[in-house]
Amino acid sequence: MQIIQPHYHAIARTAQDYERMAMSGVVAVAEPAFWAGFDRLYPETFLDYFHQISEFEPTRAAEYGIKHYCWVAVNPKEAENPELSREVLKHMPEFYKKPTVLGVGEIGFHKTTKNEEEIFEAQVEQAIKYDQLILIHTPHLQDKVRGTKRTLEVLSHMNVNPERVWIDHVEEHTIREPLEAGYWVGFTLYPITKCTPRRAVDMLEMYGHERILVNSSADWGPSDPFTLQECVVQYRARGYSVQDAIEVFHNNPARFLGQNPKFDIKPVRLETIEEDSANLVQN
Amino acid sequence: MMQTALQVLDREYLEARCALVELAATLDRIDRAHDHEEGSGPLQDSRLDLLSEAIALLQEESHLPNRSERMLLLFSDLD
Numbered sequence: 001m002q003i004i005q006p007h008y009h010a011i012a013r014t015a016q017d018y019e020r021m022a023m024s025g026v027v028a029v030a031e032p033a034f035w036a037g038f039d040r041l042y043p044e045t046f047l048d049y050f051h052q053i054s055e056f057e058p059t060r061a062a063e064y065g066i067k068h069y070c071w072v073a074v075n076p077k078e079a080e081n082p083e084l085s086r087e088v089l090k091h092m093p094e095f096y097k098k099p100t101v102l103g104v105g106e107i108g109f110h111k112t113t114k115n116e117e118e119i120f121e122a123q124v125e126q127a128i129k130y131d132q133l134i135l136i137h138t139p140h141l142q143d144k145v146r147g148t149k150r151t152l153e154v155l156s157h158m159n160v161n162p163e164r165v166w167i168d169h170v171e172e173h174t175i176r177e178p179l180e181a182g183y184w185v186g187f188t189l190y191p192i193t194k195c196t197p198r199r200a201v202d203m204l205e206m207y208g209h210e211r212i213l214v215n216s217s218a219d220w221g222p223s224d225p226f227t228l229q230e231c232v233v234q235y236r237a238r239g240y241s242v243q244d245a246i247e248v249f250h251n252n253p254a255r256f257l258g259q260n261p262k263f264d265i266k267p268v269r270l271e272t273i274e275e276d277s278a279n280l281v282q283n
Numbered sequence: 284m285m286q287t288a289l290q291v292l293d294r295e296y297l298e299a300r301c302a303l304v305e306l307a308a309t310l311d312r313i314d315r316a317h318d319h320e321e322g323s324g325p326l327q328d329s330r331l332d333l334l335s336e337a338i339a340l341l342q343e344e345s346h347l348p349n350r351s352e353r354m355l356l357l358f359s360d361l362d
Contacts, residue, residue, distance in 0.1 A: 141297075172308075192297050193301070196305060196308075198305070198308065198309075198312075199305070199308045202311065205315070
């Protein structure tokens with residue numbers, strides 16, 4: 001089955017992960033810009049990182065037949081430094097011209113501070129100005145509800161098209177409002193700290209599969225890219241067809257990301273082939 | 284050297300949180316599935332009773348040690 005991994009931090013993973021993903025049907029990954037585990041000191045460090053994910057990573061993924069796309073942004077944690085962030089923002093439009101950059105992300109809140117909000121708004125404004133897709137991170141654990149609510153409040157005052165915005169890392173207590181407001185939402189499968197494959201399938205059963213993306217993020221922390229495949233198995237084990245699974249794990253990311261024409265993987269449908277039995281015998 | 288209680292909590296809080304949320308989701312899943320079954324009354328199954336007793340065991344007698352041992356005994360056929 002073909003799978004698109006829509007949120008994947010490839011720079012934190014090995015070539016073996018690419019190889020195993022390819023063996024399990026992954027045809028494309030999309031890599032948002034995120035926190036490296038330490039706060040960077042210089043705008044140029046961000047720019048080198050953007051070059052890495054927009055130029056080098058696609059070549060690494062291509063070794064395994066996987067298409068690699070990316071997003072650029074100042075992540076919520078480092079947005080706490082507005083001076084540094086604004087310097088980085090000045091250079092982000094250069095990257096929107098690159099053939100695999102899909103939009104601005106991941107942006108949003110970490111601790112829901114004034115500084116984070118200032119830079120979140122600035123990045124949304126830039127995304128609107130340059131007609132970019134938007135990927136929004138929502139905070140971890142105890143900060144998630146407050147940060148998600150504030151995210152929606154900020155967006156409600158901005159001229160965004162909800163269909164071009166993906167609000168990620170939602171769970172049972174934060175899924176309803178973004179979906180009802182017309183945004184795409186994402187389930188991020190982590191072994192411990194976010195959503196589990198079973199709970200993701202629960203939410204698919206409760207809310208349907210429209211405007212829902214499932215990903216495993218897979219970064220430098222405790223995470224596992226194959227929680228996505230585990231979720232496919234859980235979904236199928238509850239009786240959903242291969243085509244149902246394709247809708248969720250391939251076609252939905254193709255639909256959302258495909259709003260940027262650079263993402264050229266289209267939704268697919270399984271088809272039975274009627275073969276001529278006489279020809280089969282002859283061959 | 285034995286860990287302090289805070290060290291254990293620091294290390295295992297998130298795993299415990301995850302296990303509790305997963306348990307809540309499992310019970311919700313059972314309820315939702317039962318709600319979709321036509322003409323069914325309240326779901327009666329001794330395993331659900333055992334799960335309820337086990338959850339109660341976590342809440343009650345919190346001053347008593349050996350919760351895991353008592354829970355496993357609860358899930359055991361002792362006759």
